[in-house]
Amino acid sequence: MWKKLLRTTLIAALVLSSCTDNDVYKGPKEDEKEFNNFPFSTVQKDVNLNVNYVNGTVQSNVYFEVYDEMPVTESEYGTYIKRQDVDYLFAAYTEEDGTYKGKIELPSYLTKVYIYSPAFFAQTLMEANIVNGNIEVTDNAATETRTITPTKESHDSYLVSNKNGNEVWKAWLGDYDLYKNGDINYKYNGILAATKKDGLYAAHTRIINTQQTCPQEYRGYSDMYVNKDAEVVVTFLGQNTCWTCSLGYYYYKEGEQPADLNEAHVIMLFPNTQDGNWSNNLNLAKKSAGIDPLTAVQLMYYPNIASGSKEGATTAFPKGYRIGFVLATNGWNNHVGGFTGYKKYRAATSSGLSLNDKGENFNGPRTAVYRYGDWILTSFEDYMTDENFSDVVITLKSNPVDAITDIPVTNPDDDKTSIDFLKGIYAFEDLWPNQGDYDMNDVVVRYNYGNTFNEKNQIYSESFTFKTFQNVATNKNGLAFRLLTKGNIKSTTYSIRKEGEKDFTETTFAYEPQENIYLLTENVKDDMGAEYKVTVNYSDPISTQSEAQAFIFKNEADGLRWEMHIPLEVPTSKMNRGYFNQGDDASQISQSIYYVRKGNYPFAFFLSRATESDLSKLLDSANERKAINLLYSGYDEWVTSNGEKNKDWYKK
Incomplete structure (x- = not known):
């Protein structure tokens, strides 16, 4: 036994001695780890949207909605009937001349959109392709300056x-x-x-x-x-x-x-x-x-x-x-x-x-x-x-x-439009920075965005709703989001709707005002299936939609915390940065590159416009510990093509 201990001590001494030599390889520097440059993004940002209702008899502010699938069916009388089983991706008013120009965010898989308007004086449905990040759509051209049409025969009531x-x-x-x-x-x-x-x-x-x-x-x-x-x-x-x-x-x-x-x-x-x-x-x-x-x-x-x-x-x-x-x-x-x-x-x-x-x-x-x-x-x-x-x-x-x-x-002064629609679903792997099983179901959260605005598209309030789904992960994970807004928040309302409940109930959430961080729960498993909602009202209306960045976290005794964000997203100031470059993580902090790794799996991602039905296989407990590519056949080619192919892999 003594000889064995002596031999181990000598080997350790030799190793320690060799590690002091400058010409010996020391392993990768923190900022030189290899990582997959693919951001695993499912969003196409800043799509230019030009909508024109300029050929109707009347030009006015036209309310319209953008869809990723046909939003109407046709009745036996040839009239359009609005489908109730589809949700829009964006809604706004045109200017008084019937035109709209702006930038919107869409799922990366989308190549065609449908523009629907409930306004009785505007064209109900228009269709347009997305070409090089641009959407251009105009209502049907008028064939006459006046609508009254002469006839060869007389008609009457x-x-x-x-x-x-x-x-x-x-x-x-x-x-x-x-x-x-x-x-x-x-x-x-x-x-x-x-x-x-x-x-x-x-x-x-x-x-x-x-x-x-x-x-x-x-x-x-x-x-x-x-x-x-x-x-x-x-x-x-x-x-x-x-x-x-x-x-x-x-x-x-x-x-x-x-x-x-x-x-x-x-x-x-x-x-x-x-x-x-x-x-x-x-x-x-x-x-x-x-x-x-x-x-x-x-x-x-x-x-x-x-x-x-x-x-x-x-x-x-x-x-x-x-x-x-x-x-x-x-x-x-x-x-x-x-x-x-x-x-x-x-x-x-x-x-x-x-x-x-x-x-x-x-x-x-x-x-x-x-x-x-x-x-x-x-x-x-x-x-x-x-x-x-x-x-x-x-x-x-x-x-x-x-x-x-x-x-x-x-009251004309109080007439505002309220909208609420699905943005997508977040999926987190909670073993970061260590290698996980990449089944991407440790924390799964649906995100809905809503706001109240007027015909000038001035936003008076916004709501951010996050719903959790049942999972079998054993770790205790909190859920939070960072709000990126250009508005001055006048008041905030917090509410929760637990699974099985019909209405939201007012509650309180922890809030860190320095960075607009809302800590919704310290353990998502406490109320699985719950919906957490934050509504902010602005002192003065804002002109652009705010952004909510969801992440999961664990609090630590020293006031810092472990945080898991989607790839490339910057952590909060309370993040314990000692986790970076450990295990599978290949973050390059000096370049503000966070939560990246080598290989074809991310630690987390946001799936734009994903529904519960789309992710049914991921949420099925029978598929626990099965990597995401084993559940969705198009996943691998989506990654290896840097997102150019199979952009809708999670909707198949």
Whole structure:
């Protein structure tokens, strides 16, 4: 035993002695370890996005969304129906001239995008390829400067006679051109007419989003009550429907609502509301167009209308009356393409006056009415196929403006748009800096981003939500993120939604203000499946989206911590830098290169637009300790090609 110990001591002495010789190899310097230069990024940053809604009849702020797959389906009537199972990647408003220019972040696998707008006055769907980091998309070119289309044959509204068994409307306001699809000759051009500068188009998009059902607070029966003698002007804002509808108005003394439309003495307002801007097929729609957006008409009050007399007609509606409107689907007989046939359907603002397709009264409201500043907007649902209440849209203004007040009010100063969408999923290998099994499932976190902004794309608040997934890792890992923002944070709200809970509950998280670090939990296993949400409100709105950098950590007794970030990301100031260049890590601190290694596996990565379904194999406990390339066949070539091939490997 003694001889063995002596021999070991002599060998150690020799080794120690040889290590002092300058000409003996000492191993790699800290900053000279080899590492894979591939950043394992799944994001293409700073993609130039140019969106142009410049060929429509009206230019205004257009709300739009960017998708990586087709966001709509087509109904039997040729209308687009928004899919509820897809999520957007970006959303914004154009400038007032209908143009948008900016930079966005997209998944690296994406080569084509779909631009969707719920705005009734804009083209619903556009498609564009991503070419050299640029997206350029423009709505369909206008073939005429005016939408009204002359016809060889005369056409008229079904509502001027009872030939089809319908109620008869009175064409008392004036004549309209039967050879120009109902172009009216009684247009109003005074100060009560709406213009594109009044902000009504952007307001309508914010308040009634056609990709969703109409808000209940605006949906309902709402005839306008005149509380003082007043003049009333209606302006047609537009439509986006395959139908050629007729729009009429009626009035009655408070408490004397007519029992049906035959007793309402409906007056023809617009014989044809097809403006040629049905975005599903502009070429077909233009052939039936008979009205331009922003066409206005002053309503007339006929005191002797019940006896069929125009005697005493005046522009002043007396106090104590209500004004109602009714839309007759496909009322104009020059139909769009194959969308033909007389329809008994009516959408009225009065309870009990709407009719279904069989001509039977029903009580389900098919109009949405709300006040925006001095304007009252009314949106009609022209059939039973959807609930977006934006098929035909008009606005009304009275003189005096406070003559009609019993309408739900929206505050123009408070009208903002809120969005929330999936950014992607973080996957961490928690044995860093040592070699792991690279199954990339030790901590898996979904990241959602949200914000609230106005039509100028000024961001007032942002939210960052991180959801954890069940795993079988034995280490205790905390979850945090660093917020990179140009805004001055006025207030912050912290909330959590535990697995199985419906709503978020306000809570507290640790916060390090020097670097905007939010420590969401010290151990993700304490509440697996929980969602951690941080919402920040800014003193002044910001113009660019902030960035959240998620990482995992372990606190140490000396106030420092172990941190694991995605490749190349800079650690926080509390990082214990003694871990770098140990084990598999090949960071080059002097060059600010962190969390890199030699080989085809990272210690962590962010998978842009990855869903839970995409990562089902990674989250399956049966695949524990299986390297990521054994689960996803396209992974290896993605790495060896430096990300040029198989960019969507994790979505297959």
